[in-house]
Amino acid sequence: MTASSFAARANDVLVRPVSVGSLTLPNRIAMAPMTRQFSPGGVPGADVAEYYARRAAGGVGLIITEGTYIDHASAGTSDRVPRFHGEDALAGWAGVARAVHRAGGKIVPQLWHVGMARTAGAPPVPEAPRVGPSGIPLDESEPGHAMTVADVDAVIAAFAAGAAAAEARGFDGIELHGAHGYLIDQFLWGRTNRREDAYGGDLASRVRFAAEIVAACRAAVAPDFPILFRTSQWKMGAYEAKLAQSPQELEALLTPLAEAGVDAFHCSTRRYWLPEFEGSDLNLAGWAKKLSGKPTISVGSVGLDNEFIGAFRGEQGAVADIDALLDRLESGEFDLVAVGRALLGDPEWAAKILGGRTDELKPFDAGMLGTLY
Numbered sequence: 001m002t003a004s005s006f007a008a009r010a011n012d013v014l015v016r017p018v019s020v021g022s023l024t025l026p027n028r029i030a031m032a033p034m035t036r037q038f039s040p041g042g043v044p045g046a047d048v049a050e051y052y053a054r055r056a057a058g059g060v061g062l063i064i065t066e067g068t069y070i071d072h073a074s075a076g077t078s079d080r081v082p083r084f085h086g087e088d089a090l091a092g093w094a095g096v097a098r099a100v101h102r103a104g105g106k107i108v109p110q111l112w113h114v115g116m117a118r119t120a121g122a123p124p125v126p127e128a129p130r131v132g133p134s135g136i137p138l139d140e141s142e143p144g145h146a147m148t149v150a151d152v153d154a155v156i157a158a159f160a161a162g163a164a165a166a167e168a169r170g171f172d173g174i175e176l177h178g179a180h181g182y183l184i185d186q187f188l189w190g191r192t193n194r195r196e197d198a199y200g201g202d203l204a205s206r207v208r209f210a211a212e213i214v215a216a217c218r219a220a221v222a223p224d225f226p227i228l229f230r231t232s233q234w235k236m237g238a239y240e241a242k243l244a245q246s247p248q249e250l251e252a253l254l255t256p257l258a259e260a261g262v263d264a265f266h267c268s269t270r271r272y273w274l275p276e277f278e279g280s281d282l283n284l285a286g287w288a289k290k291l292s293g294k295p296t297i298s299v300g301s302v303g304l305d306n307e308f309i310g311a312f313r314g315e316q317g318a319v320a321d322i323d324a325l326l327d328r329l330e331s332g333e334f335d336l337v338a339v340g341r342a343l344l345g346d347p348e349w350a351a352k353i354l355g356g357r358t359d360e361l362k363p364f365d366a367g368m369l370g371t372l373y
Contacts, residue, residue, distance in 0.1 A: 001323075003356035003357070003358065003359070004356055006356055006358065007354065007355060007356025008356075009326060010322075010326065010353050010354055010356070011354055012330075013028070013326045013329050013330045014027050014028045014029055014326075014329070014353070014354065015027045015028075015354065016028060018295065018335050018336060019295075020173065020226045020228070020263050020264045020295055021173060021224050021225060021226030021227070021263040021264075022222075022224035022225065022226065023106060023172050023173055023226045025061040025062050025106060025336070026061050027059070027061040027350075027354075028061065028329060028335065028336045028337060029059065029060050029061050029062075029336070029337060029339060029350045029353075030060065030061065030062040030063075030064055030297055030336050030337065030338040030339070031052075031055050031060045031062070031063045031064055031338065031339060031343050032064060032299050032338035032339060032340035032343070033064045033065060033066050033067055033110045033175070033177075033230075034066055034340055034341075034344055035066050035067055035081060036051075036066055037078055037080035037081055038051075038080065039080055039081065039082035039083075039089075039092075040079070040080055041079060041080075041088075042069065042076075042079060042080075042081065042082055042083035042086070042089050042124055043082070043083075043086075043088045043089045043092045044082045044089065044092040044093055044095075044096055045092060046095070048082070048092070048096055049092075049095050049096045049098075049099035049100075050099065052065065052096055052099065052100050052105075052107065053096075053099040053100050053102065053103040053105070054103075054347040055105070055343060055347050055350075056100045056103035056104060056105025056106075056107070057103040057104065057105070057347075058347045058348045058349065058350050058351045059348075059350035059351040059354055060105060060339075060343065060350050061105070061106065061336075062105070062106050062107070062108070062172075062336065063100055063105055063106065063107040063108070064107075064108055064110055064175050064228070064266070064338065065082075065096070065107065065108070065109045065110055066081070066082065066110065067081065067110045067111075067112035067177055068081070068082045068083060068084035068093075068109050068110060068111060068112055068162075069081060069082070069083045069084065069085075069112055069113070069114075069124070070084060070085065070111050070112065070113055070155075070158040070159055070161070070162045071083075071084075071085035071086075071158045071161055071162065072113060072154060072155055072158040073125040073128035074113075074115075074118060074125070074128040074129055074130065074131045074145075075112065075113040075114065075158070075183075076114060076118070076122075076123075076124050076125075077114050077117065077118040077119045077122045077123075078122065078123065078124075079123035079124050083124070084109055084111060084162045084165060084166070085158075085161070085162065085165065090165055090169055093109065093166075093169060093171075094169040094170060097169060097170045097171050097172075098170065101170070106172040107171060107172055108166070108171055108172055108173040108174050108175050108226065108228060109162075109166050109171055109174060109175070110174075110175040110176075110177050110230070111159055111162040111163070111166075111174055111175070111176055111177065112177040112182065113155060113158075113159075113177075113182065113183040113184070114182050114183060115130075115131060115132045115182050115183025115184075115186045116130055116131070116132035116135070116136065116137050116138060116144050116183075116186055116192065117138065117181060117182055117236065118130045118131075118144075120141075120142065120144075129144060129145040130144030130145065131144055131145045131146075131147050131151060131183075132144055132145075132146070132147065132183065132186045132192060133146070133147060133186050133187045133192060133193040133194075133195050133199065133200065133209070134146050134192060134193055134194040134195055134200070135147075136186075136191070136192045136194065138181050138186075138192065138235060138236065138237055138238065139237055146195075149197070152199060152209060155183070155213075156209075156212050156213050156216050157216065159176065159213045159216060159217055160213075160216035160217050160219070160220040161220070162174070162217075163216075163217035163220045163221050163225075163227070164220040164221060166221075167220075167221045167222065167225050172226065173225060173226030173227065173228060173263075174217065174221075174225075174226070174227055174228065175227075175228040175229070175230055175266060176210075176213060176214065176217065176227065176228070176229050176230065177230050178210055178229050178230055178231050179230045179231050179232035179266075179268045180232055180234070180235055180236055180268065181235030181236045181237070181238065181241075184209065184210050184213065185231075185232070185235065185243075187199060187200075187206055187207075187208075187209040187210060188203075188206050188207060188210060188243050188253065189206075189235065189241065189243060190203075190206065191238075191241070193206050203243075203244075203249060203252050203253060204252060204256070207252075207253055207256050207257065208256075210229075210256075210257060211256040211257055211259075211260040212260075214227060214229065214257055214260035214261050214262055215260040215261060217261070218260065218261030226263045226264070227261055227262055227263050228262070228263065228264045228265070228266050228297070229257055229262045229264075229265055229266065230265075230266040230267075230268060231243075231253075231254075231265060231266070231267060231268065231284075231288075232267070232268035232269070232284075233269075233276075233284065234268075234269075234270060239270065246277060247277055247287055247291060250276075250287055250288070250291055251291040251292075254288055254291055254292045254294075255291075255292065257292075258292045258293070258294055262292075262294060263294065263295070264294055264295040264296060264297060264335075264336075265285070265288045265289075265292060265294055265295075265296045265297070266296070266297040266299070266338065267283070267284040267285035267288050267296055267297065267298060267299070267334075268284075268299055268300070269283060269284050269285075269298070269299065269300035270300050270301065270307040271300050271301050271307055272285075272298050272299065272300040272301060272302060272325065272328075272337070273324055273325075273328075274300075282333060283298060283300075283328075283333070283334075284298075285297060285298035285299075285333070285334035286298075286328070286333040286334055288334075289333070289334055289335065295335040295336070296334045296335055296336075297334065297335065297336040297337065297338050298328070298333075298334040298336070298337050298338070299337065299338035299339075299340060301320075302322065302325060302337055302338070302339045302340065302342060303319065303320060303322055303339060303342035303349065303353075303361070304317035304318065304319065304320055304341055304342055304363075304364055305317060305318045305319070305320040306318075316363050316364065316365050316366075317341055317342075317363055317364035317365075318363045319342075319358075319361045319362070319363055321358075322353070325337060341364040342361075342364060344364070345362055345363075345364040345365070346361065346362045348360075349361065
């Protein structure tokens with residue numbers, strides 16, 4: 001395929017408006033959330049605003065920020081990850097939103113509580129306990145604090161406060177981090193949720209915490225203010241884990257969230273082209289769209305020939321074509337694609353794809369991470 005014919009097809013498939021709640025996006029390209037730890041004291045500065053604005057100016061339709069800690073003492077595990085509470089941090093985030101809007105983009109913050117993934121004694125609140133649905137760690141670390149109902153209520157309120165703060169500061173929606181073995185996902189997963197109250201037991205009970213967070217956020221913002229929910233089967237350190245073993249179980253997970261107010265599901269996989277269940281080529285985002293009726297975002301090794309764990313080992317990710325991705329988008333399997341490392345390393349990735357400049361695409365080298373803006 002020639003550069004011009006590829007560009008024509010990429011534009012036909014990717015440059016189509018799509019609506020999520022009240023938000024209309026100009027194309028189908030999103031920036032995946034990627035933790036960078038470039039916000040000393042939890043406050044995003046001018047460099048963070050420029051980092052996101054460059055991707056928006058490069059043609060990304062929707063920016064999903066790195067995970068941001070909600071206002072709960074146990075939410076975080078680094079003093080360099082941005083917070084989404086406090087006057088200074090929120091003023092910094094308002095500046096980020098303005099910069100992205102000036103560049104022609106749309107932006108949502110990802111609201112995050114790490115739960116039992118917190119390192120004991122770590123900032124931003126060293127004395128805060130590690131908390132989870134049952135205090136069960138994902139690794140070989142010491143058990144933590146099993147959350148009481150009062151703890152549950154406090155976390156739900158903190159997520160809702162973050163949603164209201166996002167709307168008040170000009171963001172275009174929010175994303176709730178319900179994936180990868182962090183707090184919301186710890187409630188969803190039977191291995192880490194051994195509760196015997198209304199928040200534990202079967203899948204319908206384990207999803208209650210997440211659904212109540214969604215409902216509280218929905219009540220805290222305008223009725224059509226977009227709420228995205230990020231979900232995954234895999235967890236950090238448990239890459240073969242499954243919340244849902246079948247489409248029926250996935251439907252039981254997604255339906256209460258959609259009914260509570262989720263406008264779109266962001267379905268995190270390590271390789272977007274792999275089918276989720278036997279007997280169908282649909283990936284996780286494809287199944288989520290089919291079962292929930294909501295728009296979905298697919299993600300996982302887009303534009304590169306290896307998945308992110310290779311980057312952790314220092315492996316370079318070589319450029320890979322996106323023909324199969326375009327096929328899936330064109331067929332309507334999912335609605336948007338989130339680009340991670342390829343966009344982290346090259347803010348012009350979207351412009352190069354849409355302009356047929358594929359010969360200018362860059363491989364991803366994990367050694368670049370400390371200098372990327």
